[in-house]
Amino acid sequence: MSLWLLLAVNSITLGGLLFLLSAGFSLIFGLMRIPNLTHGSFFMLGAYLATSLIARGVDFWTAAVLSGLGVALFGGIVERLVLRRLPGAELAQVLVTLGLSFMVADVCLMVWTGDPIRIATPPVLRGATSALGLSFPTYRLAISLIAVVFAVALWALLDRTRLGAMIRAGVDDPAMARVCGIRVSQLFTIVFCLGAWLAGFAGVIGGPILSVYPGLDGEMLPLALVVVILGGSGSLLGSFMGSFIVGFLYNFGQAMFPELAYVVLFLPMLVVLVVRPQGLFGRAAV
Amino acid sequence: MKRFALATALVLLATVPWWVRGTFYVNIASQILLYAVFALGVNVLAGYAGLVSLGHAGLFGIAAYTGAKILAGGAGHLAVDVAALATTVVAAGVFAVLALRGTGLGFVMITVALGQIVWGVAYRWISLTNGDNGISITGRPSPFGLSLASPRSFYWATLVVFLAAVLSMATFVASPFGASVRGTRDQPRRMNALGYHVWMIRFLAFLFSGFWSGVAGLLYLYYNQFVSPQAVALTASAEALLMVIAGGTGTLLGPVVGAALVVAVKNVASAYIERWNFVLGAIFVMIMVFMPEGLVPGLGRLARRLRVGASSQAPAAVTATREEVPP
DSSP states (O other), X not given: OOHHHHHHHHHHHHHHHHHHHHHHHHHHHHHHOSOOTTHHHHHHHHHHHHHHHHHTTOOXXXXXXXXXXXXXXXXXXXXXIIGGGSTTOHHHHHHHHHXXXXXXXXXXXXXXXXXXXXXXXXXXXXXXXXXXXXXXEHHHHHHHHHHXXXXXXXXXXXXXXXXXXXXXXXXXXXXXXXXXXXXXXXXXXXXXXXXXXXXXXXXXXXXXXXXXXXXXXXXXXXXXXXXXXXXXXXXXXXXXXXXXXXXXXXXXXXXXXXXXXXXXXXXXXXXXXXXXXXXXXXXXXX | OHHHHHHHHHHHHHTHHHHSOSHHHHHHHHHHHHHHHHHHHHHIIIIIIOOOOSOHHHHHHHHHHHXXXXXXXXXXXXXXXXXXXXXXXXXXXXXXXXXTTOOTHHHHHHHHHHHHHHXXXXXXXXXHHOGGGOEEOOOOOOGGGOOOOSHHHHHHHXXXXXXXXXXXXXXXXXXXXXXXXXXXXXXXXXXXXXXXXXXXXXXXXXXXXXXXXXXXXXXXXXXXXXXXXXXXXXXXXXXXXXXXXXXXXXXXXXHHHHHHHHHHHHHHXXXXXXXXXXXXXXXXXXXXXXXXXXXXXXXXXXXXXXXXXXXXXXXXXXXXXXXXXXX
């Protein structure tokens, strides 16, 4: 397989993972108006929890779902016990999430030590699949497929259900949504837990590719930030497109300009901020 | 009274190398002062202009890296310092033009991104910055023939720079420009309507803030005689912000107290427990949740209440809450 094709496959895989991570980040940002700086920690925590579960003989997919639930529980506690105490103080909330991310990183370092841990690829998905006369790594294809399935499911949830309509109302105009009898504060908890679950789950299924190591949180968080700024906050389509753009920029940037990979990644974001501050798919602020 | 307190503080600060024992503590005192200069710089934006930056370690690092690079090229210390500070101020201008596209959280996110770009260059552009290994320099400067090699002499040099920073902050706060910066924080629309150029005021505040961050970056370079990507990381920006917030934003003394607290806790905590980052995060969360105004205003309020007596304070609080009750 040629280098370029391999890079493209890797980009799509990373894009899929980033979508799972940033969809929740974007929803939280859209609804609660805070960039949740613990989101990278959710990703890392999910992966670490899964390594412990798998070491105790739990099957990969069960471990992924359970770790996601563990992270969601943690997210719920953070939202209920900490963020809830700072209503309206958005800056304080952001700084608290930053403080929490330091604490999570340090606890992970203490519990799982500093050595990178690799999560084994589930046996069924090992090896390569051939299509169109080319062979692709099966697991990477599976991740892309999972991302697409989740994208459709999230779209259906947001666009077709009562809960989704309530969330959209909360994103658009929280004050008016409250007047209509929607308990926006309850939505905060639901969305925060959902976002945390997605991030934790993404951390687990990303494990076989990225493995888990201290500092993974700090690597994923800026990527999620770039995705949301590029795509526009609160927009599912925005995070979907943004994720794949960032996936390609990151992989091709690293291959072509290894010394300037971060510049290649952040420069387009700055351009978008300057030209179109609401993001490519976001709506202009009222 | 105030003049007496000021004189006492000055005498205490100047004599630190005599009454603290051992070079370890003199070095910690130097660290406190250099981080206080950094925190004072961050406070110009976070405190007085209401713009919270999480990318100031980038400016701090640009000064340190530029200084280290030019020193390695063999230039004299004075030329190096001037060039490094000029570069930092220009970089601060670029940061400001981009970051001032947003206010509030937009500003925070753009500064995070800018800080990460600087970190990425420091970490990955190995031919320029030597990557993770960092750059070492040999020797501290000797202004006016006085060598700064010993911990004591370096402490006094840092103290001089620190006092200059405090003096410039006091002048800034008292000046019409300082008042207009606070005006853009509290009432940007009214300031605009009154004919002030809000963007330009914020831009100049950013340059002022960047300048002192750069000075702190140079002090850091001379103190450690080494700079690595760690100095530019998001953690470093967050630490500087923690100093400002812990001490009290928008006060002159707050960042200094915050810097002393963070540097002291960091060195003391790291001597006893390994989990320094956990302690940092926990302090951050505790302060935000329980004392969002910071230590200096919080303690000041306490002192006032003690002096005036709780009885005269209580009715005022009651009327204040009554006003908020809707009719």
